[in-house]
Amino acid sequence: MTTTTTTPPTTTTPAAIRPGAAPRPPFKVGHLALHVALILGSVAMLLPFGWMLATSLKSPPQIFTYPPSLVPNPVVWRNYLDTVQAMPFGRFYLNSLFVAVSVTSLQILTSSLAAFAFARLRFRGREALFLVYLATLMIPFHVTMIPNFILVRYLRWFDTFYALIVPTAFSVFAVFLLRQYFRGIPVELDEAARMDGASSFRIWARVIMPLSGPVLAALTIFVFLGSWNDFLWPLVVSNSHATRTIPVGLATFRGQYNTDWHLLMAGSVIALLPVLLVYVFAQKRFVEGITLSGMGGR
Amino acid sequence: MTASTSSQSSLPRWRRYQPDQQWEAYLFLLPSFAGFLIFVAVPVVASLALSLFEWSLLSPPEFVGFKNYTQLLSSDMVFRKVLVNTFYFIVTIVPLQLAFGLLLAVALNQGLRGLEVYRLIYFMPVVTTIVAAALVFQWFFNRDFGILAAAIWEFGAETGIPIRPPDWLNDPDWAKPAVVILTLWKNTGFTMVIYLAALQGVPTELYDAAKVDGASAWQRFRSVTFPMVSPTTFFLMVIQMIGAFQLFSEAFVMTQGGPANATLTIVYYIYQMAFEFQRMGRGAAVAWVLFIFIFIFTLVQTRLQRRWVHYEAGGES
Numbered sequence: 001m002t003t004t005t006t007t008p009p010t011t012t013t014p015a016a017i018r019p020g021a022a023p024r025p026p027f028k029v030g031h032l033a034l035h036v037a038l039i040l041g042s043v044a045m046l047l048p049f050g051w052m053l054a055t056s057l058k059s060p061p062q063i064f065t066y067p068p069s070l071v072p073n074p075v076v077w078r079n080y081l082d083t084v085q086a087m088p089f090g091r092f093y094l095n096s097l098f099v100a101v102s103v104t105s106l107q108i109l110t111s112s113l114a115a116f117a118f119a120r121l122r123f124r125g126r127e128a129l130f131l132v133y134l135a136t137l138m139i140p141f142h143v144t145m146i147p148n149f150i151l152v153r154y155l156r157w158f159d160t161f162y163a164l165i166v167p168t169a170f171s172v173f174a175v176f177l178l179r180q181y182f183r184g185i186p187v188e189l190d191e192a193a194r195m196d197g198a199s200s201f202r203i204w205a206r207v208i209m210p211l212s213g214p215v216l217a218a219l220t221i222f223v224f225l226g227s228w229n230d231f232l233w234p235l236v237v238s239n240s241h242a243t244r245t246i247p248v249g250l251a252t253f254r255g256q257y258n259t260d261w262h263l264l265m266a267g268s269v270i271a272l273l274p275v276l277l278v279y280v281f282a283q284k285r286f287v288e289g290i291t292l293s294g295m296g297g298r
Numbered sequence: 299m300t301a302s303t304s305s306q307s308s309l310p311r312w313r314r315y316q317p318d319q320q321w322e323a324y325l326f327l328l329p330s331f332a333g334f335l336i337f338v339a340v341p342v343v344a345s346l347a348l349s350l351f352e353w354s355l356l357s358p359p360e361f362v363g364f365k366n367y368t369q370l371l372s373s374d375m376v377f378r379k380v381l382v383n384t385f386y387f388i389v390t391i392v393p394l395q396l397a398f399g400l401l402l403a404v405a406l407n408q409g410l411r412g413l414e415v416y417r418l419i420y421f422m423p424v425v426t427t428i429v430a431a432a433l434v435f436q437w438f439f440n441r442d443f444g445i446l447a448a449a450i451w452e453f454g455a456e457t458g459i460p461i462r463p464p465d466w467l468n469d470p471d472w473a474k475p476a477v478v479i480l481t482l483w484k485n486t487g488f489t490m491v492i493y494l495a496a497l498q499g500v501p502t503e504l505y506d507a508a509k510v511d512g513a514s515a516w517q518r519f520r521s522v523t524f525p526m527v528s529p530t531t532f533f534l535m536v537i538q539m540i541g542a543f544q545l546f547s548e549a550f551v552m553t554q555g556g557p558a559n560a561t562l563t564i565v566y567y568i569y570q571m572a573f574e575f576q577r578m579g580r581g582a583a584v585a586w587v588l589f590i591f592i593f594i595f596t597l598v599q600t601r602l603q604r605r606w607v608h609y610e611a612g613g614e615s
Contacts, residue, residue, distance in 0.1 A: 034405050035412075041402070042419045048483065049422070051445050052434045067448045114330035123323035129331075136338050140544060140592060142565055143585045146572050147341035147348060150355070170333030200322050229427045231547045232565070236573060247429040251551060254433060261437050268430035279425045283418050286425060291491050 052272075056080070056265035063261050076262070083266040086257065088241050092249035093274070099164045099234075099245055100227040106169035107223050108216065115178035116204045120190060130179075133172050145236065152237055163237040164245070168227065174219055177293060181215040182208055214292075221289030228275065246271045349583035354576040366583035377584070379559050380567045383474065387563070388542045390478045395538050396531060398482065399489025404523065406490070407497045417494075421487035428484065432551035435480045439466035439552075470560035473553050477561050480548050485541070489534055496530035497523070525608040532607045536599055543592050564588045 050070055055063060056079055057072040084090065117123070118130050148167050157163040189211070190203045198206070209216070231247045238244050244252060250271050257263050279286050349366055353359035370377050402420060406413055423431065441447050447463035454461040464472040500523065508518045524531075546565040549555055555562040555570075562570075564584065572581030 031408065031410055034408060034410060038402075038405060038410075038416055042416065045419050045423060045483065045487075047445070048431070048434045048438055051438055052430075055437060064443055066443065067452065068443055068445050070445070110329040110333060113326045117323040117326035121319050121323035121326065123320045126323070129327075132339075133334065136334075136342065138593065138596070139338075139342060140540075140585070140589055142544065142568055143345050143582075143589050144338060144341035145568070146578055146582050146585065147344035148337060149572070150344075150578065151336075151341070153355070166333075167337040170330055170337060172334065172338065175330060200319070200326070204326070225425060229425075231427075231429055231550075232569070236569075247427050247547075250427070250429045250433070254551070264433055265437065268433050271427050271430045275425055275427070276422065279422065280418065283414070283421070287417065287421055287491055290424065290488065291495060 049272075052265045052268050055261055056269050058262055060260075060262060079262045079266045080270070083253075083263045083270065086263060087249060087253045087267065089246075089249065089267065089270050091241055092244055092246045092271075095161075095243060095249075096228055096245040099161065100224050102161075102165045103168050103227040104220055104224045106165070107171050107174055108219060110170050111174035112178050112209065112212075112216075113204065114175045115182055116200075116208055118175065118179045119182035120187075120203070120208070121200060133175060137172050137176065141233075145233070149236055158237060159239040159243055161243060164234055164243060168230075168233070171223070174223065177219060178212070178215065181212055185211050217285065218289040218292040221286055222293035225275070225286075225290070345582045345585060348579050349586050351579040353578045355578060356576070359579070362579070366580050367587070370580075370583060370587060376559060376562070377567065380562050380564055383560065383562060384543060384545075384564055386474055387478065387481075387545055388539055390475075391481050391542045392535060392538045394478070394482055395486055395489050396534055398486045399534070400493050400527070400531075402486070402490040403493035403497055404519070406494055417487075417491065420490055423484045424487045426484070428547040429551050431484055432480060432548050435476070435483075436467060436552045439476050441465045441468075467553055468557050470558045473557055473560045477545070477548050477553065480552060481542075481545070484548075485538070489538070492534060493527060493530060496527040500526045528607045529609060532599070532603045536596055539595060539599070540592055543588060543595075564591075 054070045054072050057075045057077070058079075059074075059076045062069075062072060062076075118126065152158055152163045152167070155162070157166070185208060190198075190207050193203050193207050228245075229247060230245070231251070234243075234245045234248045235251065238248055241249070250267055253267050254264055348359075350361060350363055351359040352362050352366070406416055410416075438444050438446055441463055444466075446466075450461060450463040453459070466472045466476045504522045504526070505518055508522050513521065544565050545563040546569065549561040549563050549566055550569070553561040555566050565588070568581050568584045568588070571577045571584055
């Protein structure tokens with residue numbers, strides 16, 4: 001490696017030259033072409049959002065004119081009022097929020113307790129049971145969907161929140177993800193707590209859970225978003241506005257106002273807005289949550 | 299503490315378990331295991347049994363043996379179409395998604411300014427509700443008043459090239475590409491972010507060494523980047539393939555499976571069978587066929603990966 005003299009040394013040097021200064025990427029001409037391509041791509045990514053927003057603010061005659069415009073003129077705010085009067089989107093929000101919060105907290109509670117047992121407690125059949133759990137990870141939800149639907153009907157849970165929440169309050173995947181993380185926490189910590197007389201429950205609550213902040217945050221976002229956006233199962237088990245979540249409510253709305261694009265797009269904006277707002281302000285957490293959980297073995 | 303555990307390990311295996319921990323462990327497991335049993339394990343078995351019956355939920359179930367399966371695979375022309383559609387979606391969505399994701403990740407990994415802004419934008423569709431996304435795209439693809447068709451008309455008028463926008467969602471040949479475009483828009487950000495994480499793990503020394511050897515940018519991509527991210531490529535390939543097998547909402551909202559069943563997918567077919575035609579057994583049989591397909595495809599890919607996936611520990615030839 002004597003030729004290294006011809007190449008610039010490692011990238012750490014500039015930072016060392018001006019200590020304290022954040023290393024800013026240098027501007028290069030080649031980057032300009034990349035920026036142009038990436039901006040074009042960004043426009044393509046944002047165009048559907050823009051088209052949705054523009055249509056939601058147009059009057060029907062504006063919608064059915066050619067050529068279409070991305071700028072509504074005049075701006076018809078009334079569409080939003082008409083939309084929430086035609087469909088109880090407020091109710092759908094509440095339903096979605098209630099379901100997503102319940103599913104997320106229950107799933108994290110049941111899964112972290114089980115993961116703690118798999119990671120830390122000794123019991124007969126531990127490895128075998130964990131293998132059974134793992135084996136079902138590969139089975140698609142669609143295989144169990146029909147029996148679950150029949151079970152829900154049998155329990156008279158059809159079109160209730162029980163049907164939306166209880167069957168999804170458990171997750172093999174979450175158990176798997178949390179167990180992996182818990183195993184990375186030094187055992188000495190719980191042994192020390194145990195010598196101080198702490199029970200297993202106390203170790204779970206006071207040692208393991210507080211040390212699992214990152215994975216719990218990631219899982220919370222992943223499960224919450226998954227539940228908020230879930231479509232097939234809520235579509236199958238809810239049958240009235242009292243239980244419809246946002247995606248199902250929006251699909252129902254489409255069924256009734258098939259060609260009223262100004263209203264449908266206003267409904268879509270209403271459906272997307274809260275998630276997108278939270279996403280814009282917590283982008284990093286969202287990306288981390290989805291990638292960390294997404295990489296977890298699904 | 300450590301002394302006691304090490305002396306315990308010389309005991310027979312069954313005596314090593316502390317009885318108090320045994321019961322404690324079962325208590326910890328109980329909530330999860332009860333749910334697992336009731337909503338996963340028993341339904342899996344029930345679904346297999348159900349697939350051998352004809353049952354509308356209104357009349358008593360009737361045992362039909364393997365008829366649901368044999369009919370699906372031999373005489374059901376719609377199911378044949380569903381399989382062809384699924385195959386089409388897999389061979390288009392998976393490679394395109396991986397290519398776009400990798401391309402974007404490599405571009406963003408050049409130390410560009412504004413990385414966060416680009417990531418914010420490209421990842422935005424990933425968090426959007428698929429129903430809303432599919433609705434916009436349905437309107438976006440509208441032949442008379444949609445913005446895409448207008449752009450194509452205008453492009454034709456400006457350049458004098460006689461092109462006409464297709465009637466995307468009413469033309470069986472164009473409805474499938476429309477679903478592919480929606481899926482790419484929705485999921486490429488996810489692929490990009492996973493690739494970006496993988497690229498950031500590639501040691502810069504490898505690129506420096508390749509540069510010293512006079513490798514061009516393309517050669518560096520081919521012999522450093524591509525092999526180094528191949529485990530990620532494999533992972534993404536498997537999960538995107540499973541995702542393509544399970545397409546539902548896109549087709550359900552945007553095209554309703556049509557025109558002429560051109561966008562009917564396996565999961566859509568399960569939904570139709572069970573919840574539109576009230577044929578629970580047939581629906582369960584389709585679900586099992588889906589599972590078997592996913593299982594086989596994943597297995598084949600896992601076998602094939604040895605030929606092209608490069609793992610750092612000992613994978614080098």
